[in-house]
Every structure is written in C-alpha cells, then in structure tokens.
Amino acid sequence: MGGRWVDGAEQFEVLDKFHLTPCTVGHVPSREQVSDAVAQAHARWRSAALTPFERGAILDKAAALLEQRSSALVSALQKEAGFPTQDALGELRRCVTTFRLSAEEARNFKGEMVPVEGASGQTGRLGFTLRVPLGVVCAVTPFNAPLNTVAHKVAPAIAAGNAIVLKPSAHTPTPAVIMAECLVEAGFPAEMISVLHGGPETVGHLLDEPLIRFFAFTGSTQAGAAIQQRAGLRRTQMELGSIAFTIIADDADLDRALPKVVNAAYRKAGQVCTSIQMLLVQRKQVQAVAQRLTDMVARLPYGDPASEATVVGPVISEEAARRIELWIDSAVARGATLLVGGERERAVVPPTLLTGVDDSMEVGCQEIFGPVMSIVPYDTLDEAIQRVNATPYGLATGFFTNRLHDALRMARELEVGGVHINETSSSRVDAMPYGGSKDSGFGREGPHHAVREMSEERMVTML
Template identity: 60%
Template sequence: MDGRWQAGEGERIAVLDKYRLEPFATVRAASVEQAERALDSAHAAFRQGAPTPYERGAVLERAARLVEERADDFVRTMQREAGFTAADGRGEVARAVETLRLSAEEARRLVGEVVPIAGAPKQAGRMAFTLRVPLGVVLAITPFNSPLNTVAHKVAPAFAAGNAVILKPSTNTPVTAYRLAAALVDAGMPAGFLSLVNARGAALQGLMDDTRVRFFAFTGSTEVGRGIQRVAGLRRTQMELGSIAHTIVCDDADLDRALPKIVAAGYRKAGQVCTSVQLLLVQDTVMDVVAERLAALVAALPHGDPFAPDTVVGPVISEREAARIDAWVEEAVRQGATRLAGGPRRGAVVPPTLLAGVDTSMRVGCCEIFGPVVCLVPFTTLDEAIERVNATPFGLAAGIFTNRLLDALKAAERIEAGGVHINETSSARVDLMPYGGSKDSGFGREGPRYAIHEMTEERVVSISTL
C-alpha cells in the first residue's frame, strides 16, 4: 500500500463473490477519526482553491484513458463483487469512460451569463454578469448496482465544478470504487479533492452531521434518502431514489423492435437497475402474442455464472435478496399470478422470470422488486395505462411503444416521471441526458452538465462604470 491510501481502523468487511458466495476481498471500515480527517483534508483543499477548469478537465480526461486501459481489471472485479456478466461489466466501463469525458468537457465550459442590468430604470453605466462557483465539500454515497458509472456520475461532475469529494461507496462493491479512485489519483487528482471512506455507523453519521459538507449526492432507497434529507436540512442534495418502472406497449407497436429492447431492459444486471422494466403494460388486443413471444425470449436467456461466456443474467447482490425475490414470486403465484418463465433460485441466482395475472394486491405489483422479474399487466385504453403508471408513489422513468404521434405526446405530457422514452423502454438512458425522478423517486439530475449546475451556485457580479 502506497502513501496515498490508509488502512481502515474500523471493522473488517468481507466482500463476497456474488455467484460463489465466498469472500474474494476484505476491506476495513473507516473509524470516526479517519472520516473526520478525510473531511478536514477535503475542506482544507477546497479552501486553498481548486485547479483551473482546464486542469480539472485534463485530470478527468487522463482518468478516462486509464479506465479504458484498465477495462479488463474493472470487468473482472465487477463480475466478482457485483455479479455482473462480462457484457454488463463492459457496458459499465464504456459508460464510465463517457461520463468522465463529458465531465472533462463541461469543466472547461462552465459559465454564467450576462445580466441586462442596463435595461432596468436608472442603471445607466452599470453592467452585471453571473458566475457559477463550487459549493465546497460534496459527500457522494453510491449504490452496488452501478459500482463504476454511478460513482463516476457523482465524483466527476463534482470535481469538474471545483468541489472536493468524499466518496462513500456501497460495502457490497467497494473494490470497483477503489479502482476508479486509484485511476483518478494516478491521473493527477490533487491531494484532498478526493477521499474514499468505507464509512458506516457513527463515522458516516459524523460526516453527514458536519456542516462543512455542503452537498449530498445520493443514489439508493427512498427510505434512506428520506433520512439523509432530514439531516441535510438547508444544505443541497441530489436524490436518485426508488422506482417501479413501467413500460407501455400499445397495439400498434412494432413488436420485432420492442420485445428485444424490453428483454434487455428487464434483465440486464439481473434486473437490479432503478429503471429496469418491472411492470409491462400491454394493450389487451395484443397481450396474447406479446406474452407468448416474450415468454420464449425470457426462457431462453442463459443465467448463472457471470464468468461463463454465454451468461446473460448473473446473480443478484446477495443470497438474502435472491430469497426475498423468490419469495415474492412464489407469493404472487399462490395469489393467482401465472409464471410464464422462471423457476426456483439457486444460491443468489434467480432465473429470469416473467409473470402474468399480476395485480396491485401482490408485492410484485406494488413494490420495487429489484430483480430479474417482469410482470405483464393488460390495459384497454392509453388513459387507463397512464393512470396505472401515475398511481404509484414513484416517478423515475417510463417507456412507451407506439407509432401514434398523439398517443406518444399524451404519454410524454401526462406521465409523472423524470423521463418518458418513446419507442424505448423505461431504461433508455444516455449519460449526457438529465437523469432523475419526481415524487418518491427523488429530485435533482445526473448527467454531467446538469449535475455540475446543481453542484455550483450562482453569484451575481455588478460593475458600475460611472
């Protein structure tokens, strides 16, 4: 271990291989004192001043190249600690590289605007403009289901804006975050502007309570997000929280295009994506053909060992979560749902599952599954489908497949979600777009340009020339 890294002083945390369910790494939690030292360092670095926008962009560009060069190591790490297949891991690396590069670009063009102050009465001889200035220390708390790209979406825009960052990754997947932090340090991240702490308990609480943290960037459950928001008070936050993602298939949809996209969106990363298709709303006149074709596609998905070259669906994050998902599916079947594809779990592997006959009395129909389970729900009119989407407390993203322009525009206008994707699924995200939710799915936006805007504040400057 070189001088840039210190061993944690707290408890040992075993990081499991999610398929074999055996430890492949051990990390140490940070002590309360270590967390405080990290905050001291971040605050001092920010007070001394960030590198120039050009220099910040250069660091992020070099980090992007290093992540690309180290892609194989990142993929192997995620196969073990996240249970990703090689394809999921490669996708995560490619997107993280793009996120770093986008953040580098945005670092160099962070601007305010001219304020037309001379257009106000009695303001002759004055001019005004705004600056966007960094907030200070950002505390980034990241999840297991995107252990590389979501970390990049927190850290890179925060640094691009000129903030110092303390990263607290999921203890399920800390090694991937460590590898990204190492790439950033190797790329020239200045001392104090990035700290990675495996903080939990009192150490994490101490970080959150300290008012030197000026911004919270969080992705995780709605319940935890509410707790962070209570602590944050008047400090600013970005909350990407829970979801029950819907995709609508209308009777005029091009099924040859729609169904493969739905399968990919429902089962990639074993369905552990906030925008994974959970409820597939299908117009009743095409339900039979959709159910038959989708059942065949889902049943054919290879699943199991993420190191096997043909595996499409690997394990979920833990055997405990697999048991929960399996219990919810069995409960739904007992309550009248029909299993069109799927079967019993093996360890942490839940076979790709397709259910029909699901209603809101079943947990699979009203709670976030976060697993490889898609539920078919019929509807008659588009108004009925939109009402079903809006009836949940969540609003992260939705998709609709239709070739009727007016129906597409109606859905875009009326669905209460942060994103509505036409002829795409709920999971159709591109890293440069604004990404975030409404209602219990949170607020604030990822996407480097939009996140940088949130991680800075506007300062007006006026000059009198008379």
C-alpha cells in the same frame, strides 16, 4: 485517504456474489477518520485553485487510465456485483463516457451576462454571473452501478471545482477505489478525494460533518428520506426507488420493441431503478407479447457471471434472492401465472415472467429489484396513465407506439422524470438529464446538469 491506504476501525468481507465466498476485505473508518478525511478535503480545496482547463485535463486523463485498467475493473464488477461480461463492459464504457463529458463541462464552467442596465436605470451598469464550486461534496453510491453511478457523482463534482468524499456500497467497494486511484494518478490533488467504506454508520458520521456542502445519493427511498432529513439546509441530489413501467400500444412494432424489453428487464439481473417491472400491454397485443416473451426469456442463459454465455447473473446477496423468491411464490399462490421461472440457486434467481399480477401483490406494488417482469393488460390510454401515476414513484417510463398524438400525450401526462418513446423505461444516454419525481427523488444527473447542481450562481454587478 489523502492518496494512501489507512487501516480502519474494523474490517468487513466482500463476497463473490456467485460463489458467496470472500473476494476482498474492506475497512470501516472511525468517527475521527471521517472527520480527518473531510477536513483534509476542505483544506486542500481551499488552497488548490485548479483552473477549469486543469480540471478538464485531469478528467480526460483519468478516463484514459480507467480504460487501461479495464481488466481489473471488469474482474471486480463480475465478482463483487455479479455482472456478466457484457454488463461489466457496458458499465466501463459508460463510465469513460461520463468522465469525458464531465471534462467538457469543466472547460465550459461559466456564468452568463445579465442585462441590468435598462432595468436598474443606471447607465453603464454591467451584470453577470459566476458559477462557483460549493466545497466538499459527499457521494453515497449503490451496488447496482458501482462504476458509472460513482462517475456520475464524482466527475461532475470535480468538473465544478469541488473536493470529494466518496462512500461506495460495502457490497462493491473496489471499482470506486480504482477510480480514485486513477484520479490521483491523473493529477487530482490526493487530499481532495477520499474513499470511506462501511454502511449507515459511516453515512451518519458524514452527515455530522458541517464542512460537507452537498450530498449526492442513489439508493432506496427510505434511506434517501433519512439522509434528506439530517442534511438540513445543505443541498442534496436524490435518485431513489422506483416501480418502472414500459407500455406497449396496440400499434407497436413488436419486432422492434420486444428485444429492447427483454434487455431492459433482465440486464444486471433486473437490479436497475429503471428495469422494467411492469409491462403494460394493450389487450389486443397481450397474447402475442406473452407468447413471444415466454420464448425469449426462457432462452436467456443465467448463472455464473464469469461464463461468456451468461446474460443474467446473481443478485447482490442470497438474502435479496430469498426475498425475490418469496415475492414470486406469494404472487403465484394468490393467482398469478408463472410463464417463465425456476428454482433459485444461492443468489441466482432465474429470469422470471409473470401474468395475472395485481397491485395487491408485492411484485405489483413494491420495487422488486430483481430479474422479474410482469405482463399486465390495459384497454385505454387513460387506464395506462392512471396505472403509472398511481404509484408513489416517478422515475422513467417507456412507451411503444406509432401514434404521435398518443406519444405527446404520454410526455405531458405521465408523472415521471423521463418519458421514452419507442424505447424502454431503462433507456439512458449519459449526457441526458436523469432523475425522478415524487418518491423517486429530485435533482438531475448527467454531467451538464449535475455540474449546475454541484455549484452555485453568484451575481456580480459593476458600475
């Protein structure tokens, strides 16, 4: 708070996700400390008046400082999130990119001319818009991207001229703290960013603060709905749950598609909203896809994220691992076939590949959020579209095909926020608009788009 450490009302231990031993301690703020943090942020925002170029310079400098602290960030991501080295390095690279993209958006923060003279009948009348910040933005961020998802909320909020109160996941608090330290060192006013730890109670206190004008949330659909209800007329951006599909047509190039599929299904132990959970394969290709994926998935090294060889590390908790294991066992008991898998060890679930899954099984109708992918055959494009659209979610879908007509049809008819042709559901470039439809949420991340979400348009006319 205000650039200094403050003891909280209580403490909590953060576990190393592989060893399940404490690796750091966090502090949960009291109700009064939450109010103080928000009041400080609002008061300093009122007086700060940072120019767009100053905000851009701060974000660029913070990006460089984050790179300088790469060792500490990678270590924290390995311990607290269970990321293998390549996942941790990828998270850091993308975070730096998000900051630099946001710096450009800060320097280009502007409105536009509006032609009103002819329409108004008033000769000489000018019309233009200004984009203005909202004030205090509250960011509530998840464990599965504890650096880059934080960056996608914090950096655009700063680019738009706002103050930030950040509530990271209690599973992974350290990367958010390091980011805040880098921003303050880069020149961002210390009172304009606070990092408040804890769980739903802390979020509840933040929702009680009327000075917060915008809530940016990534997490479960259930939690997002509760936040949305209490936010009232205040603006929000919600990136929520998903059951992510990728579709392989009978003309798809499997040499191109399957390595991307494996990466998208199992990176970060499948704990990405767009991780492939359901792989729809046109029936002509099913046997070849199953044979090749069985070999590829069986060869994925898993276990200790500190090992350079590891590709799939632990999930976020032993409780989550037990739930995933239960869903796999239940599917197999009800007729699914386990092509690849193994025994859970603490929080490590081996990369798992299933067939024979239907939408009555948990693995087929609920978000599993683990290293589990199911191969499901389909016959016609109509059938594939209906299968994707039948879920309550709509975040992103990948489609591998060489038929342009089919690709364009998918783009028009899939009820999702992103359709990626000859890429997977998990394909994302940080500059693109990212968000969902239906129960997957609304609003868009991506610096150019988030800056507009976190500011408002003011119309000005002059005669």
